Amino acid sequence: MMREALLHPLRFAGDHRFTRAQASNYLEDELDAHSRERVEHHAHACPPCMRLLASLRRTVAALRTLRDGPSSSLPGVSESVLARLRDEPARDTGRDTGYAGG
Amino acid sequence: MYADRLHAVVRRLVDDDHDAEEVIQETFLRAWRAIDKFNGDSQFFTWLYRIGVNEASRRTARNRKRGPVVRLDDQVDPADDRPGPAQSVQHGDLRRVLEQAVRDLKPDYRAPLVLRDVEGLSTTQAADILGIGEAAFKSRLHRARLEVRSAIREYLPEDDHP
Ligand SMILES: [Zn+2]
Numbered sequence: 001m002m003r004e005a006l007l008h009p010l011r012f013a014g015d016h017r018f019t020r021a022q023a024s025n026y027l028e029d030e031l032d033a034h035s036r037e038r039v040e041h042h043a044h045a046c047p048p049c050m051r052l053l054a055s056l057r058r059t060v061a062a063l064r065t066l067r068d069g070p071s072s073s074l075p076g077v078s079e080s081v082l083a084r085l086r087d088e089p090a091r092d093t094g095r096d097t098g099y100a101g102g
Numbered sequence: 103m104y105a106d107r108l109h110a111v112v113r114r115l116v117d118d119d120h121d122a123e124e125v126i127q128e129t130f131l132r133a134w135r136a137i138d139k140f141n142g143d144s145q146f147f148t149w150l151y152r153i154g155v156n157e158a159s160r161r162t163a164r165n166r167k168r169g170p171v172v173r174l175d176d177q178v179d180p181a182d183d184r185p186g187p188a189q190s191v192q193h194g195d196l197r198r199v200l201e202q203a204v205r206d207l208k209p210d211y212r213a214p215l216v217l218r219d220v221e222g223l224s225t226t227q228a229a230d231i232l233g234i235g236e237a238a239f240k241s242r243l244h245r246a247r248l249e250v251r252s253a254i255r256e257y258l259p260e261d262d263h264p
Contacts, residue, residue: 024244028225058258059251062200063219067110084131 004045015042019049023056104147105130107221108154114204114216115158117165125161129154151217151231159209196257203253211246218243 005012018035019042025031026039043049108129113122133150140146204212204220217228218239229239251258 021244024247025240030240055251055255055258056247059247059254060219062196062254062258063204063215063247063250064222066197066200066204066220067222084127 012042012045016046016049019043019046020052023049023052026053027057027060104150108151111151111216111221112154112158114220115155115209115213116161121158121161121165125154125157128157148227148230152233155213155217155231159213162209196254199254199257200250203250206253207246207249211242211249214239214243215246215250219247 015038019026019039022031022035022039026036031039039053043053105126109122109126112125112129113119116122116125129150132153133146140149204215207215213232214228217223217231218225223231225236225239225243229236232239234242
């Protein structure tokens with residue numbers, strides 16, 4: 001498994017750093033073919049990097065589930081915003097209708 | 103719906119519901135005052151989020167200066183009741199630890215992660231909202247993911263296949 005590391009230690013170390021730095025880009029399929037191959041080739045020879053890719057993928061998947069979770073609602077914000085707007089100095093006439101014509 | 107999503111983002115960037123509400127109010131007020139500068143939805147959406155994120159970071163910076171915020175309701179005690187990797191992990195546990203891991207990120211790393219990974223915005227859109235280049239955005243996002251991964255690692259099943 002670590003044969004690669006013994007045969008070409010410098011290249012292995014470089015690929016290791018590259019894989020750890022590019023793991024997110026790899027998972028998002030944002031690497032060019034060469035870089036992608038470099039990551040895959042290295043990960044197959046380096047168990048820690050294989051585990052990093054797997055756990056990072058699961059981390060991102062878990063984060064996606066937070067979006068639909070219970071989020072506290074916003075009671076009364078629109079009312080308070082409207083109240084503050086009523087206290088604003090008068091706006092230029094015509095400005096309110098300028099949105100559509102912008 | 104803009105307002106709900108914006109609130110979800112802001113709530114994750116500030117310390118509590120009260121701060122979130124004030125930040126949202128301020129954001130909508132500023133949006134209202136400048137509404138006639140906009141004629142496109144996506145431009146407005148980005149701009150609204152940018153205000154919200156900036157207000158949120160100003161708010162948390164101000165709170166940091168005043169001292170630590172004590173949150174009695176949802177602290178995670180690291181030494182106490184965490185199940186070991188061998189135990190079956192309830193979904194609620196992962197969620198709780200995940201939420202805490204996101205809160206523990208520094209603001210510079212938290213915002214990219216919330217916009218991209220939680221809210222699912224594109225890299226381009228999220229970087230635009232934060233006013234940073236895509237390369238810087240990706241590097242912060244990656245750092246944030248690595249930190250969250252470390253925090254929740256024992257809650258993830260072991261598997262060597264990416
Ligand atoms: Zn490696």
